[in-house]
Amino acid sequence: MLELLAQAPSDTFFTHSPEWGWLIVFYFFLGGLAGGSAFLAGMLDLFGVAADRSMARVGYFIALVAIAISGPLLIIDLNRPERFWHMLIQSETGGLMVKWYSPISIGIWIVSLFALFVFLASLGALAELGKIPEASAALARGWLGKVIAAVCLILGLMLAGYTGGVLAATNRPLWADSPWIGLLFLLSGVSAGAAAMLIFGWGRTNAGSVAWIDRMDIWTILLELLVLIVIAATLGSLLGPLWGGVWGIVLVVGVVVIGALIPLLFYWRPRLVGRWSIPTAAALVLIGSFLLRAVIVLSSERI
Amino acid sequence: MAQQSATPAATTAAPPSATPAGGTPVPLASIPPASAYAPPGAFPPEPLGFYTDTSVCIGCKACEVACKNWNGLSSRNGGVNTLSGDSYDNTRRLDGQHWRHVKFIEQFSEDRTNGRWLMMSDVCKHCVQAGCLEVCPTGAIMRTEYDTVVIQADVCNGCRDCIGACPFGVIDINPVNNTAMKCTLCYDRLHRGMEPACAQACPTASIQFGPIAELKQRAQARLEQLKSQPRPESRPEPRLYGADESFLGGLNAFYLLDDEPEVYGLPNHPALPSQHLPANVGLAAVGAVGVGLLGLLGLRKRRMDEFAAEARAEQISDRGATDPGMTLGSDEEAPHA
Numbered sequence: 001m002l003e004l005l006a007q008a009p010s011d012t013f014f015t016h017s018p019e020w021g022w023l024i025v026f027y028f029f030l031g032g033l034a035g036g037s038a039f040l041a042g043m044l045d046l047f048g049v050a051a052d053r054s055m056a057r058v059g060y061f062i063a064l065v066a067i068a069i070s071g072p073l074l075i076i077d078l079n080r081p082e083r084f085w086h087m088l089i090q091s092e093t094g095g096l097m098v099k100w101y102s103p104i105s106i107g108i109w110i111v112s113l114f115a116l117f118v119f120l121a122s123l124g125a126l127a128e129l130g131k132i133p134e135a136s137a138a139l140a141r142g143w144l145g146k147v148i149a150a151v152c153l154i155l156g157l158m159l160a161g162y163t164g165g166v167l168a169a170t171n172r173p174l175w176a177d178s179p180w181i182g183l184l185f186l187l188s189g190v191s192a193g194a195a196a197m198l199i200f201g202w203g204r205t206n207a208g209s210v211a212w213i214d215r216m217d218i219w220t221i222l223l224e225l226l227v228l229i230v231i232a233a234t235l236g237s238l239l240g241p242l243w244g245g246v247w248g249i250v251l252v253v254g255v256v257v258i259g260a261l262i263p264l265l266f267y268w269r270p271r272l273v274g275r276w277s278i279p280t281a282a283a284l285v286l287i288g289s290f291l292l293r294a295v296i297v298l299s300s301e302r303i
Numbered sequence: 304m305a306q307q308s309a310t311p312a313a314t315t316a317a318p319p320s321a322t323p324a325g326g327t328p329v330p331l332a333s334i335p336p337a338s339a340y341a342p343p344g345a346f347p348p349e350p351l352g353f354y355t356d357t358s359v360c361i362g363c364k365a366c367e368v369a370c371k372n373w374n375g376l377s378s379r380n381g382g383v384n385t386l387s388g389d390s391y392d393n394t395r396r397l398d399g400q401h402w403r404h405v406k407f408i409e410q411f412s413e414d415r416t417n418g419r420w421l422m423m424s425d426v427c428k429h430c431v432q433a434g435c436l437e438v439c440p441t442g443a444i445m446r447t448e449y450d451t452v453v454i455q456a457d458v459c460n461g462c463r464d465c466i467g468a469c470p471f472g473v474i475d476i477n478p479v480n481n482t483a484m485k486c487t488l489c490y491d492r493l494h495r496g497m498e499p500a501c502a503q504a505c506p507t508a509s510i511q512f513g514p515i516a517e518l519k520q521r522a523q524a525r526l527e528q529l530k531s532q533p534r535p536e537s538r539p540e541p542r543l544y545g546a547d548e549s550f551l552g553g554l555n556a557f558y559l560l561d562d563e564p565e566v567y568g569l570p571n572h573p574a575l576p577s578q579h580l581p582a583n584v585g586l587a588a589v590g591a592v593g594v595g596l597l598g599l600l601g602l603r604k605r606r607m608d609e610f611a612a613e614a615r616a617e618q619i620s621d622r623g624a625t626d627p628g629m630t631l632g633s634d635e636e637a638p639h640a
Binding site: 006007008011014015016017018019020039040043044047048049077078079080081083084086087090091092097099101102103104105108153157158161164165166168169170171172175176179180181182183185186187190208211212215216219220223 | 396398434437438439440441442443457458459460461462463464466467468469470471472473474475476481482563565566568569570571572573574576577579580582583584585586587589590591593594595597598599601602605606609
C-alpha cells in the first residue's frame with residue numbers, strides 16, 4: 001500500500017474516506033432537487049404572472065416532500081443519530097451551534113431554514129387550493145408571500161450548491177482537487193428541480209409555465225455538460241484512478257447520454273416519442289442527476 | 304486553562320471581598336481563580352508534542368501496545384485475524400482503534416541482497432492549524448491548553464466530516480462507541496504530569512515527548528548529526544517533516560525522516576480543507592447569479608412574446624372592425640410586433 005501511495009497523483013490520496021455512501025448520495029440528489037424546485041417556484045412567484053402560480057405551487061410541494069425525506073436520511077447516516085441535535089445546539093452550553101467556516105454547520109442551518117420556509121409556502125399553497133383553512137392563504141399573498149418566495153428562492157440555490165462545498169472542504173480525491181463541484185451540483189439541482197416540476201406539472205399547469213421550466217432545464221443541462229467537460233479536462237492524472245473504471249462508464253452512459261443528451265433530444269423534438277416526450281425526458285434527467293451524485297461521491301470514496 | 308502552580312492555599316489566603324454595582328458583597332475567597340481548575344501536578348499550559356526520530360525506530364510496536372493499553376482500545380480487531388501483506392505491519396493504518404501505527408517500509412533490490420528497512424511510528428500530528436477541528440460541525444473537536452487537538456467522544460455525533468478533512472488519514476470511527484477517535488496525546492496523563500504512554504514505552508527514544516520548542520532544537524541537532532555522516536549518493540537526504548511552519552502552521556507531532564515524505568505515506572503538501580473553499584464557493588455563487596439571470600431573461604422573453612401576441616390580436620381585431628370584409632388568421636396580414 002505504501003509503495004502505491006509513493007506514486008499517488010495527488011496529496012488527497014493520503015487521506016481516509018469518510019464512508020459517505022448511498023444515503024448521502026440520495027440526500028445530495030433530493031437536497032439538490034428540493035433546492036432547485038424551490039428556486040424555480042420562487043422565480044415564478046416573484047417575476048412571473050398570475051397564471052404561473054399553479055406551477056409555483058407544484059414546485060413548493062416537491063421541495064417540501066424532498067426536504068422532508070432528506071432530514072431523516074441525514075440523521076440515519078450519522079454514527080450516533082440520537083445526537084443529531086449537536087449540530088444545531090451546543091450540547092455542553094445549550095447555545096446555538098454555528099461555525100461559519102464549516103460547510104456542514106452552515107449547511108444544516110440552510111436545510112433547517114429551507115424546510116421552515118418551504119413548509120410556510122406549502123401551507124399558503126394548500127390554503128389556496130382549499131385543502132386547509134383559508135387563513136393560511138395569507139402566507140401566499142401580498143408582501144408576506146413575496147418575502148417567503150424570495151427566501152425560498154435564495155435558500156433553494158444555497159441548498160442546491162452547498163453540498164459541493166461540503167465535499168470541497170475535505171482533503172479527498174476529486175472533491176478537494178476540483179473547484180467545480182459546487183457549481184456542478186447547483187446546476188444539476190436546478191435541472192432536477194425543473195425535471196420534477198415538469199413531471200408533476202405537465203398537463204395540470206399553465207402552458208407558459210411549462211415552457212419556461214422546459215427552457216430552464218435545457219439551459220442547466222447544457223451548462224452542466226460544459227462544467228463536466230471542464231472537470232474532466234482539468235483532473236489530469238487523477239482522471240484514470242477516479243473514472244478509469246466502472247464510474248467512468250456510469251458517468252458517460254448514465255449521466256451524459258441517458259441523463260443529458262437523450263433528454264436534450266426529446267426537449268428539442270417534443271413529438272419524437274409522442275405526447276410523452278417531455279415527461280420521459282424529465283424522468284431521464286432525474287436519473288442522470290442521481291447518477292451524477294453517485295459518481296462524484298462514490299468514485300472518490302472507493303479510493 | 305490549567306496551571307501547575309495552583310494550590311488550594313493560594314486560593315484561600317486572601318480574605319477581601321468585592322462589591323458588584325448595587326449588589327451584595329461577594330467574598331473573593333469563594334471565587335476560585337482559573338488556575339484552581341488545573342489538576343494538581345499537571346504540565347504547565349504550553350505547546351507540547353512528539354518528535355519522532357524514525358532513524359532509530361526498530362519496529363517493536365511497544366508504542367502501539369502501550370497506547371492501546373492506556374486508552375483501553377480493543378486489540379482484537381473484531382475477532383478477525385488477517386495478514387496485511389505489508390511486511391510486518393499487522394494493523395495497517397491509523398484509525399479509531401489504532402491511535403499509533405508502526406509502518407514498515409522495505410527498500411530492497413530485486414534479489415534482496417541489498418536494501419534497508421524504514422520504520423516509522425505514525426500518530427495524529429496535532430496540527431497547529433487542524434483541518435479536523437476546522438470542519439467539525441458539533442464542536443466536538445477542541446484545542447487544548449497544550450496546543451494539542453482532542454475529540455470529545457461525548458459530543459461527537461459521527462458525521463465523519465473530520466475523517467475526510469484530515470490530510471494525513473488519521474481519524475476514523477471507533478466501532479465500540481461509534482464516534483470519531485484518534486490520539487489525544489494522552490490528555491489525561493498530561494493532567495497528571497505524566498508523559499504520553501507511547502513515548503514512555505519507546506525503548507529507543509524514537510518517540511520523544513516535551514515542549515515543542517525544546518523538541519525542535521533536539522531534532523535540528525540530530526538532523527545535523529545525520530547529515531554529517533557518510534551515506535550513498537543515491538539515497539535522499541534526511542529531513543524534518545512538520546517541524547517548521549511551511550504547512551498547517553507546523554505539526555505538534557513532527558518527524559525526522561530518512562527519505563521522501565511520500566515513501567512514509569505522508570503527503571508532501573498537506574492542506575487545510577478550507578483552502579479549497581473560496582474557489583468552489585465563488586464559482587457556485589457566479590453560477591447561482593447566472594442561473595437567476597437566465598430565469599429572469601426567460602420570463603421577460605415570455606412576457607414580451609405574450610405582449611406581441613396580444614398586440615397582434617388587437618390589431619387584427621381592430622382591422623376586422625373597420626373592414627368587415629377582411630379575413631382573420633393570416634400571418635402575412637398581421638403586422639410584426
